[in-house]
Amino acid sequence: MLLSMGKKGRSELMCLLFTMAVLCLEAKIHKTVYISSKKLTWDEARKHCQENYIDMVTLDVVNPELLNELLEEEDELLKEFSEEKDDIKFWIGLHEDPEQSLGSLISGKTGIGSTEDDDNDSESWRPTLQSSGGCGSYNSRNKKLEIELCKEELPFICFGDNLILVDEKKTWEDALNHCRKKITASSKSDLLSITNPSDYYYVTDRIYRATTEEVWTGLRFLGGEWWWSDGETLDHQETLPGCPSQWQHCGTLSKNNKGFWITRDCSERRSFICYYEKVA
Incomplete structure (x- = not known):
């Protein structure tokens, strides 16, 4: 995996580039993850991602294990968010399905796909879904998906590609x-x-x-x-x-x-x- 990093101003956009190559085979598609310390609501964060990159990151773009690895390698970034080492949550491109009372998660990118059926999601990643209308976040401390009120302001993760x-x-x-x-x-x-x-x-x-x-x-x-x-x-x-x-x-x-x-x-x-x- 190839990693590179850059910073922009006080809001610190951290750019982590990784290729989807297997072993050392040449890959045509290169995806880039952008972690922003700017705090926005889920809707505002998604708009920012769509205007500046492609969209919010989802677990079919970056699987849970790789997202975990990328964040762990940026320990200094996490310290900037919270000197007290509190839980640090990032908006990602998932939200609860308002059509279902138990609110299965769907992709904000395409509006389809439930984490309940996603092979990338182990039980340890799945949040407890109790109400509809919430938005998905990733907790970098306990390494789990969580549901927050969409109007909360959190940092967020976008993605781009070539x-x-x-x-x-x-x-x-x-x-x-x-x-x-x-x-x-x-x-x-x-x-x-x-x-x-x-x-x-x-x-x-x-x-x-x-x-x-x-x-x-x-x-x-x-x-x-x-x-x-x-x-x-x-x-x-x-x-x-x-x-x-x-x-x-x-x-x-x-x-x-x-x-x-x-x-x-x-x-x-x-x-x-x-x-x-x-x-x-």
């Missing part, structure tokens, strides 16, 4: 050219290649604001094989047709269909998703 959702309708090749226009001497950009299967569901959540049901990815059928636009082959060729129809040679992801890749006519116009990263 993906760009482009909500313009373009053909696959025009989308590719759009992404690659951002290439410079120190960075590269391309249509997104999802080479790590664990990133698939993150990306489907990430495209939920697209105005088209499906978005173009870097997947393309060439020379009898499926390739990513950055030159990597698709690991599981059997998941896509070995002889696609004449025009359905380009791959999309759907916001709602949980099947993996969908093949479409490359001349259709859709939104698309790029990624960018620094190069040596």
